[in-house]
Amino acid sequence: MQRLSCIFWLGLKEMMSLRRDWVMMALLVWSFTLAPIMEATGVASSVNNASIAFADEDNSPLSRALATAFFPPEFQPVVQIVPGSGAAHMDAGRFLFVIAVPPGFEKDVRGGRTPEIQVLIDATAMEQAGIGASYITNILGSEIRRFAIGADLLDASTVDIILRSAFNPNRDTVRFAGIVALIGQIMWLTTILTGAAMIREREHGTIEHLLAMPIAPFDIAIAKIWANAAVVLVAAGLSLTFVMQGSLGISIAGSKALFLFGTALFLFTATALGVFLATLARSMAQFALLVMLVVLPMLMLSGGETPIESQPDWLQAGTLILPSRHYMSASQAIVFKGAGVETVWPEFVWMTFLGIALLATSLMLFRRSVVHSA
Structure with missing residues (x-):
């Protein structure tokens, strides 16, 4: 019980540090307000208002x-x-x-x-x-x-082909692009916030102060994971309500609570990824490069930009180990198709399994790096 209390207060300390970091706070606000709006409305895949x-x-x-x-x-x-x-x-x-x-x-x-x-x-x-x-x-x-x-110059066709689009009858690109943009921001921000917090404390020497206290490296990592995941989850919920539904007018076909639950599972994996990358990097510049090399391909291969079925067969099999693929698939099913837990539970299981594996690896590397630095 005392250990859980310690992890809780360490997480609150992490939130207080984030609140004082105006650059990160500005990035957080931008990423869940103007960024998805610009991404959803700025690039259209259909003709709009053409002269x-x-x-x-x-x-x-x-x-x-x-x-x-x-x-x-x-x-x-x-x-x-x-x-x-x-x-x-x-x-x-x-x-x-x-x-x-x-x-x-x-x-x-x-x-x-x-x-x-x-x-x-x-x-x-x-x-x-x-x-x-x-x-x-x-x-x-x-x-x-x-x-x-x-004018009786041509016979009318005996068969009329009527095309109907499922789940997006008007083929509104904003509705689709808005959700994809929100999911992308969730992944970027979670990884960046968690990893940047780790790098910042290492550069400022705060890790050494924490290790002087009766706190294990496991407690430090878990505190950063739950604190940053909670911040992004709240920001994502507010963005879904006020930006996606309020500003862009995107309707959510399924359960918003189920979508947020899937988001929480994904945040568990993404924060573990942030700890993993921060453990490998020795500076903020190296961490930024690792984020570009790892997170960007995960987003591109998640199925948001191009369908998984359009990718080569060997690459489709490889994307099964990407939590972004399972989160994107579950989110689109919930938001666009109104799917319930009976449909998306395999994606939830995959995200949980990948999150546990990534968290175990991250904690092992983090404990080792902390012991060596001490």
Whole structure:
């Protein structure tokens, strides 16, 4: 009981030290407020508010119908420009897309010929340009086909293919990217806070003062783990409520309590990872490099950026030892699909097993490093 009390008060001491570290506090606030908002809304994988112009040399019912087929929020209102001035407008950066309909376009369609529509794209905006080209092609093709069926130039299809997206019907990238960003911040911050606390006390000589007291290295490590995990867990819960749901309007399909429970299991593993990296590093600079070399690949291979199924077979097997993969899989199932504990319990078991193994290794190395330094 006395040992648990000692670990508790050491953890409170850790929280007090964090409160006085304004740099870490600023990083903590930034990582769970503005950072996920910017990551979720700053980089879109779909066309949004793209500027578009229309140069209509045909001025027919079909060409006018094509000009009215583009709607917000994907596109801005279509601007009619003088034919032949599209390149100049794009050079001036006024439009991302310019569509030019040649004269006699509807006449050629009615005559069964295959006229061409010119689409100019400003490819300096690579993400929007690549996706927008597909959007425009599908919109124009659908409108021309609808006109041809109405004019009895083409038979209507006997089968209509209707696509329905599960769990994200509107294919809203913000909803998906926001949660992935939050999970990434949880992993970064937990590892950095725990490891930086270890390095800071070693550089300031605080470890030697603690060892002069009747405290074991195990108590020091466990205190740092629970204190930093508790801080990140509270910050993640507040960010989920006020930033994800409040600011970004992301709906949580499953249980928020179950998501936070899975987060607590992952924090147990991530803090142990922070202790492990801090034990290997001899300075804050070395620790920062180790974080980049270890945490960044774990995030990239977690399944948040690209699905696990898209990775090579040998790499898929390797990611089973990454706690980030199991946390990402469980979080997406809970948040997007409304999964319960009966679905995500294997991921929870994996995280627990990996956390215990990593914690045992970290404590062994930490005890050894403390004994040698003493």
